[in-house]
Structure formats: C-alpha cells, structure tokens
Amino acid sequence: MTVQMPISARAFALVLAAFCLAQIAAAQTRPGSANAKGTASAQAGDAPPSMSVVEWLQRMHTGARQRNYVGTFVVSAAGGDLSSARIWHVRDGDLQIERIEALSGPPRSTFRRNHHVMTFLPEAKVVKVEKRENLDLFPNLPDKPDSSIGDFYDVRAIGKDRVAGFDADVVQLVPHDGLRFGYRIWSERRSGLVVKLQTVDAESRVVEQSAFSELQLDAPVKAQALAQMMTNTSGYRVEKLELERTSAQDEGWVLKAPVAGFKPRSFYRRPAGSDDKAGQDRTVQWTFSDGLASVSLFIERYDEKRAPRDGVLTIGATNAIRRRLPEPASDWWLTAVGEVPQQTLNAFAQSLARTR
Structure with missing residues (x-):
C-alpha cells in the first residue's frame, strides 16, 4: 500500500x-x-x-x-x-x-x-x-x-x-x-x-x-x-477506485480506549489485488476526526518481503507512523497518518487491537 x-x-x-x-x-x-x-x-x-x-x-x-x-x-x-x-x-x-x-x-x-x-x-x-x-x-x-x-x-x-x-x-x-x-x-x-x-x-x-x-x-x-x-x-x-464500506466490528478491529475528541467517520476496504483470496488481504482504512484535525489508520497484512522498517515521517503539520502491530496481531501492519502531533498517532496505535 x-x-x-x-x-x-x-x-x-x-x-x-x-x-x-x-x-x-x-x-x-x-x-x-x-x-x-x-x-x-x-x-x-x-x-x-x-x-x-x-x-x-x-x-x-x-x-x-x-x-x-x-x-x-x-x-x-x-x-x-x-x-x-x-x-x-x-x-x-x-x-x-x-x-x-x-x-x-x-x-x-x-x-x-x-x-x-x-x-x-x-x-x-x-x-x-x-x-x-x-x-x-x-x-x-x-x-x-x-x-x-x-x-x-x-x-x-x-x-x-x-x-x-x-x-x-x-x-x-x-x-x-x-x-x-x-x-x-x-x-x-x-x-x-x-x-x-x-x-x-x-x-x-x-x-x-x-x-x-x-x-x-x-x-x-x-x-x-x-x-x-x-x-x-x-x-x-x-482507473476507478471502488472503496467498499464496511465496519471495524465486521473487520475485527477495535480501539481499546478512545482518543479524546476523535470520533470515527468511516471504515472502508480498499480494492483487492490479483493475489488476494476472498478479500482477506485487502487494506482497510479507518478515519477519525475531531472536527478540525483528522487521522487515518491504514491496516494491512504484514509481508516480511516488502514491509518497510518501523518509522516516522513529518511534512509540515502532517505526521505519519508505520509499525508492525504487537502480539497477538503481529501479522498486521499499521500506517497512521494525520495532521496531529505524533503522540496522537501513538495513542491510536497503542489502542488498536484485533478482536479475532
């Protein structure tokens, strides 16, 4: 992704x-x-x-x-x-x-x-x-x-x-x-x-x-x-980008603790690739906003062959973090992006959990 x-x-x-x-x-x-x-x-x-x-x-x-x-x-x-x-x-x-x-x-x-x-x-x-x-x-x-x-x-x-x-x-x-x-x-x-x-x-x-x-x-x-x-x-x-509306519950994700002020706006699955079987490896995107600032969580299957290292990126007011999720969700990779301080993205990453 x-x-x-x-x-x-x-x-x-x-x-x-x-x-x-x-x-x-x-x-x-x-x-x-x-x-x-x-x-x-x-x-x-x-x-x-x-x-x-x-x-x-x-x-x-x-x-x-x-x-x-x-x-x-x-x-x-x-x-x-x-x-x-x-x-x-x-x-x-x-x-x-x-x-x-x-x-x-x-x-x-x-x-x-x-x-x-x-x-x-x-x-x-x-x-x-x-x-x-x-x-x-x-x-x-x-x-x-x-x-x-x-x-x-x-x-x-x-x-x-x-x-x-x-x-x-x-x-x-x-x-x-x-x-x-x-x-x-x-x-x-x-x-x-x-x-x-x-x-x-x-x-x-x-x-x-x-x-x-x-x-x-x-x-x-x-x-x-x-x-x-x-x-x-x-x-x-x-090229048409057809996002499929779904929900965090249906996809097996939850925030263990809400990040103050940020409310969920949407949850989508992105288009499947040619090697995706039954949509299991599609990236999902979960967006949040407090009315002024927004955060997007992109969650995808971890692939050791192509996964980049954990890291952070800052461009102006936009921050991003990439990291492999901890056990028991270690087969998933998170990219969090938002026009918020990095500590806000860390709060989302620490609260994200797999339910199945």
Whole structure:
C-alpha cells in the first residue's frame, strides 16, 4: 500500500470546500450547533464582535461553499517545503464543482463535482476516479454538528488583517490538550471564506502555513465549463477506485480506549489485488476526526518481503507512523497518518487491537 503525503491535505481542502487525504485526511465531526440567529448574522456581513468556536467555524464552513472564487493557494512548511495550486470553485444551486491545478511538483489536475473526484496525471496519461463520502473539509463540520468541539478548543479573536487584498478577521483556536494542534485563521470579513491558516504546535511555533497569494471573489466561473473539462478523458486510461464500506466490528478491529475528541467517520476496504483470496488481504482504512484535525489508520497484512522498517515521517503539520502491530496481531501492519502531533498517532496505535 502506498500512502501519499502532500504538504497538507487539509490546507488545500479548507478552501476547496471539500477535499484531499484521507488522508490524508481528513478527512475530516465535532462542532456544536449554532443557533439560527447567530448563523444568520455570520452569513449576512461582518462577523459579530463575539462568537463561539462553533459559530466561527460555521461561518467559515459556509463561506467556502457559497462563493465563486478563483485564486492561487500556497502552502509552506517549517522545514522549507513549498507547494502551490490554482483553484477554481463554483457553486451552482446544490452543485459544488472545483478544479485544482498543481503549480509545483509533478503535473496534476484534480476536479471535484460534489462527492465525485477525478485526478488527471498527464505524465502517466491516467485519470483516477473515486467517490468520497467523507470529504476533507476545513472546518470539518458534519451536516448535523454535535456540541463537543468546545470541550477541546477555545476561540480567541486576535484582530484584523489584510490577505490578498481582502480585509480579514483573525481568530486563534487554542486546544485544551497536547493531542491536537492550534490554529490561527484569517477569514474574509464579509463572506467568512478562509484566506489564510497557520497550524501552531504546543510551543506556539508555526509548523505549516497556507494562504491565498491572489484571490478573485465572485469570479465569473462557469460550472458547465469545468464539468466539460472534468469529463474529457480522451487519451487517458481511467482507473476507478471502488472503496467498499464496511465496519471495524465486521473487520475485527477495535480501539481499546478512545482518543479524546476523535470520533470515527468511516471504515472502508480498499480494492483487492490479483493475489488476494476472498478479500482477506485487502487494506482497510479507518478515519477519525475531531472536527478540525483528522487521522487515518491504514491496516494491512504484514509481508516480511516488502514491509518497510518501523518509522516516522513529518511534512509540515502532517505526521505519519508505520509499525508492525504487537502480539497477538503481529501479522498486521499499521500506517497512521494525520495532521496531529505524533503522540496522537501513538495513542491510536497503542489502542488498536484485533478482536479475532
């Protein structure tokens, strides 16, 4: 199994209104319910002087979906890694459609039409097609939010600023524990669209920053034009990724102790390989989110011939660990990926257990 690790899945997803890991991300479930009056105020214009964590996040969540925009989005990590993409986003009634063109690294174009995602890889002449029910949004609010996000984050308004020529409100989300990062968020004052984000560690160091370097709000982008580009696969080999929904219980996995604030979002089996008998060796993916941060657990059969060594990897705000599970599950291999501190991934790894 290969785990792709861009600088930040959530970083691009925060403005896309819907998209990237599972990686890594992720996918992004925990916010609280804002009252109707507060939500209406947040959508109508300037942000009220005092809002709860949930009201701020609902405002940003809505801002990413209700506006057409075109912009250049740049993500930088503390270690010097830098990536950028050109983004086109259109809302047409219930339709959300986006185009994301990588401006750095290997050529790549990703299109999303609601839950349907197509990634064009020009060098390989391949199009990867998939459906994502749990999209990596930032903020990662479900349709019916619960009221627990305030148990793990506080919000502090820290002033005003300008980003890409737009006035922005700046807030800081401060975690209550060391299991999650903090965030400084710049949201466009009128719409709530997130225009800049800093991910901050326990020492107040910025581990990753993402921002629009250039942005056009209410840009004249046509949904039909993007849809036609998305469906033009002439000259490409189409590869469909069909994930099979299942459950941790059915697959024989459990967390002996929950990791505070992180709730399960989905559980899938990935496509079987040619040498897989009866689906027994398929990789499974278990995703969790606290509404802002997400963690994905990829579990596969241990293969001594191809298994890499135990190890850790850090790129910006994204951490990953790989390890062979201890007895009695030592014939399984775990890869845990998330935009969380490494200790959070360790907590998941230590709690994961086989039930059969």
